[in-house]
Amino acid sequence: MTSSEGGGLHAYVALLCRPHVARFLLGGVIIQFPYAMVNMALLIGARDVYGSYSSAGVAAAVMSSAGALFGPNVGRAIDKWGQKRVATAVGAFWLASIALLGLVLVLRPPYWVLVVVVVMLGVSVPGGSLIRARWRVALRSDPGAMPSALSLTSVAEECMWVLSTPIATALATLVSPVAALVFGVATILIGLHLLLGDSTHEPASLVPGAPLPLRRRREPSDPMIEDTVVLPGVAAPGVDADYPPLPGSLPSDAEADGDPDRDGTANDPAGHASAPEERPAPASSTRIPERLWTPTFAVLLLVLVFYGAFQSTTGIAIVAFAQERGMQAWAGSVSACFSAGSMIGALVYGMRRWPGALWARGEAGVPYSLADACQDHLLGLAIEESARTGREVVTEIEAWATGV
Incomplete structure (x- = not known):
């Protein structure tokens, strides 16, 4: 089923029924569970060990800043060397960093x-970025389904936050902050296995020597070639933009068919060989950095910076207020309400194909958000989804925008 054959929940069902899609989506979401686990363990554990929410807040801010610093570099490495190679190494480092945080909370060393340790925790596997990069490969023949795919990803991620935040809070308050970290380690291992165990939709790396997933060559007679919508950054029918052939690496169609007349090397009537037709050189991989800092991306990044500041300050405030009221175990449930609002927004947004330009849809929600700014969950509903669905599906760009 293509994107135009169904609306509502059928759009999501059609996406999940595609081969190998459910696995990488589930793995990429599960591997994001540690974000809530580590954050809650850090806030509560640092407060218990060092005696104040100020110490916990500074540590959380340092971790977020480190993620903003290292995230784009991890994304660039993934684009260059491939998801499996880089994510495996980064995952091992992430596990070691979480283990060190557990030791710090137990041994209580100097601040x-x-x-x-929290600077080290800024290096993590960008599960959300990996999912969105794989969507681009999975939907190459049906790019019109990309908005629904991104909305489905946001729904799954917000569902993860709805579940992980209360679980992390309950473990950190009722058991121990270390228990939340142990849960996070388990989800990293499960997520890596699901996500990296199947490379069917893994994007090709930019380095020729890196291992590439096997791809069948597309033929003109393949289905969904006709009437295919071509979007910016998506390959045209019959052209694989993510896997450009290196010079001399693949035979031409004429060479494959054994027809010399089609490649410009046939003899003319005089018996002289004509010069081969000059072909344009394959596009250089440097196009990705060149198109990164566009005005659209700069505006989107600015919005997400302020949204990230909103999330960080709100999270600390909720935990502190819940402790003051003697209801610290409920802090996670309150925080989950923000994710629930965003999840509903993503679910509704992806059920149909919206007319008009994306920027117009984003601006349409601004007055609504400003009018109800006193209700923070509406801010998450109105702004986050308008931003998320407009992201470029490139790992480095995703890392710049989200850090995950």
């Missing part, structure tokens, strides 16, 4: 040791 500067905690700061060093």
